[in-house]
Amino acid sequence: MSSEILRIENLKKNFKSPDGSEIEVLKGVDLSLFKGESASLRGESGAGKTTFLNIAACLETPSSGGVYWDGLKVDGLSNSKQAKLRSSYMGFVFQSYCLVPELNALENVLFAARIAGNFNKKTVSRAKEILEKVGLSGRMSHMPHQMSGGERQRVAIARAILNRPKVIFADEPTGNLDENTGIEVMDMLLDLCEVEDTALLLITHNPDFARRTSRNLVLKSGRIVEE
Amino acid sequence: MKWWLYIAVKQLFPTGRIISFFTLVSILGVALGVLALFGTQSVMNGFHNEIGVKLVDTGGQITLEAGGRVIAGKNAEILFDKLKNNPEVERVEKVARGSVMMINGNTPAYPVLRSYDTITNNCALPIKEKNFVSWGDIDELDDDSVILGIGVANRIGASKGDVVEVYAPTMLERLSKNEVPMPVKLEVAGFLNTGFSDVDKNVALVSLRRMQDLYSLGKGFHSYVLKLKDGVDETAFAKQLNADVLNGDVRAYTWLTGNEAFLRVIATEKVMMSVIIMLIIIVASFSICSSLYTTVLRKTKEIGLSVAMGARPFQIALCYCVQGFIIGFLGALAGILLTFLLLENRAAIVEFIVGRETLEQFYHFSSLPVLYDLKDALRACLFAVVLCTLAGFLPALRASRLKASEAMRNE
Structure with missing residues (x-):
């Protein structure tokens, strides 16, 4: 059995609606994610998938419950420690790519290493290797506006994997792509996670993509159920 | 980075x-x-x-005046020697100055005449060093000549060699004695061109003796003008003069004080x-x-x-x-x-x-x-x-x- 990386216990999250009443989005979510494991999370729009991801990534605080990384409760840590945790444990891929427009493809990938404070010759060669793996060896010096959506998302994936995170959170990574490009990007993401032995939590609406992960989770009525 | x-x-x-x-x-x-x-x-x-x-070039670094009174007599000479022998003073000059009416042909002007000691050639202003005199030389100045500010010359249309007539205010005394005041005739020996138009338009140079004669000063004069050696703090020097050397009659002031406003x-x-x-x-x-x-x-x-x-x-x-x-x-x-x-x-x-x-x-x-x-x-x-x-x-x-x-x- 692989070691547990992320554990979420009885996670609840309430929001205040404009009329002042409380809306309970997450009503006691439990989840464990293990090393190298891939899991998909589906659910209707507004079900709280992104909120769940944000809390798991320490970008939002839960109303109650616990978030544990490598057995350590992290939701009460200082901002600085949470930031350090994110830079070393997590990688992110978003629907809108979020590349820095002033940087070329290679510089965008290396941005993750700069923030984590481990920018050096080794990370530069690793960034190049990853870009080659995702089929962008000839596009390293290209700027984001000179690349297609699929290429941009591949750069974003390379950036997410660069620091060898333990988990990659991918929030609708194919949402802005056509079907074929979406499949290509998903192939790449799953392959890389497997090769790098990185866990993946994929938020998607696409059941086909969801089926390709080892666990299929659905967020329904504020709780996660396994299909 | x-x-x-x-x-x-x-x-x-x-x-x-x-x-x-x-x-x-x-x-x-x-x-x-x-x-x-x-x-x-x-x-x-x-x-x-x-x-x-x-201002320093045309007015001097430090001026000693007796509140508008004429400085003359034995004490004036003693003070002159003291100033001359002061190790911080490079040059000291006796200066007389005053307004006159100057006429060339029938064109008048009212410049200020400033003296230049033609006997000792001792001047606190850098007239020679900076070539302030054009179309002539300061050495050509004598008791019968004048060096006109270039602006004054332009105003009265005077050229080198012209003879201008000068009337001093002291000549009015002769009128009261029913005498006809005769103008002093001075030959233009050159032009003063300092580049400071305030001076060039209003000043003319004459010999100290001529100035003493025009203003009936005898051997007297109006002020001492000093040039200090390089590096000497003029304000401190003037202060020290007033405190240690001068009596209450003669007071020293720097060009900074004189042009303060x-x-x-x-x-x-x-x-x-x-x-x-x-x-x-x-x-x-x-x-x-x-x-x-x-x-x-x-x-x-x-x-x-x-x-x-x-x-x-x-x-x-x-x-x-x-x-x-x-x-x-x-x-x-x-x-x-x-x-x-x-x-x-x-x-x-x-x-x-x-x-x-x-x-x-x-x-x-x-x-x-x-x-x-x-x-x-x-x-x-x-x-x-x-x-x-x-x-x-x-x-x-x-x-x-x-x-x-x-x-x-x-x-």
Whole structure:
């Protein structure tokens, strides 16, 4: 059995609606994610998938419950420690790519290493290797506006994997792509996670993509159920 | 390089382009402000310095007067010797001066005659050293000749060799005795051209003996004028003279005291102009603040991503503050360079804008004087850099307070 990386216990999250009443989005979510494991999370729009991801990534605080990384409760840590945790444990891929427009493809990938404070010759060669793996060896010096959506998302994936995170959170990574490009990007993401032995939590609406992960989770009525 | 510095530099100078439009415009705005500020200060310093030099050259460093009374007698000679033997004094001159009416043909003028000791050739002013006499020589001056200020000569249409008639106020005494006052006839031996139009238009030089004769001074005179040796503090020297050497009758004052009001006007003018021009840099910093704020709004998702990847809020803030600093620093640098470029080519620019006559008429100079002061340059740069850094502070604050979870949802 692989070691547990992320554990979420009885996670609840309430929001205040404009009329002042409380809306309970997450009503006691439990989840464990293990090393190298891939899991998909589906659910209707507004079900709280992104909120769940944000809390798991320490970008939002839960109303109650616990978030544990490598057995350590992290939701009460200082901002600085949470930031350090994110830079070393997590990688992110978003629907809108979020590349820095002033940087070329290679510089965008290396941005993750700069923030984590481990920018050096080794990370530069690793960034190049990853870009080659995702089929962008000839596009390293290209700027984001000179690349297609699929290429941009591949750069974003390379950036997410660069620091060898333990988990990659991918929030609708194919949402802005056509079907074929979406499949290509998903192939790449799953392959890389497997090769790098990185866990993946994929938020998607696409059941086909969801089926390709080892666990299929659905967020329904504020709780996660396994299909 | 820290990532926030790296991103700040990259946002200003993106990969594949030399400079972004925002950076270029912002740097230019700051540069123009610094140019206006440092340029104006340098010109005002130049005016101040040039006027100071002209005032000393034409009026002397230190003047000793007896409250308008004539200085004469044995004590005057003793004091003269004391001053002459003072180790800090380079030259001391007895000077008599006063207004006269001068006529050439039927054209009158009312210049001030200043004496020049033709016997000792001892003069506290650098008339010989700076070649103030043109179309003649100061050595040609004798008791029967006059060196006219070039402006005086122009006014009465006098040329070299012409004979002008001079009437002194003391001649009125003869009228009261029913005598007809006869003018003194003096031959024009040359022209005084100091470059300080106030003097050139109003002063003429005659020998000390002629001046004593015109004003019935006997062996007396009106003042001692001193030139001190290089490096001697004139203010301290005058103070020491008044305290230790002079009695209450004769008082010493420096050219700074003698022209205090005039010099204060120039100093005040410099301060006022600097304050007004500082507004340009303030306006530029507001524009930078506004543009950076827009950038922060535009880059909400990128900022959110940076936080998600492990960036701390203070690092996000530094990223935008540093951009303000870089713009301010480069703008200040460009402003200083532009100032040098512009002021080193000022002759053509001034001629084109106001014309040389205006400069001579109102400021007494034939060319625009400039004096660069390192302190002024540093102050202008510091002002620009601090303001621009502060301009980045507000956007930085906004960026650092962005919550990644909300930023990533931002549409």
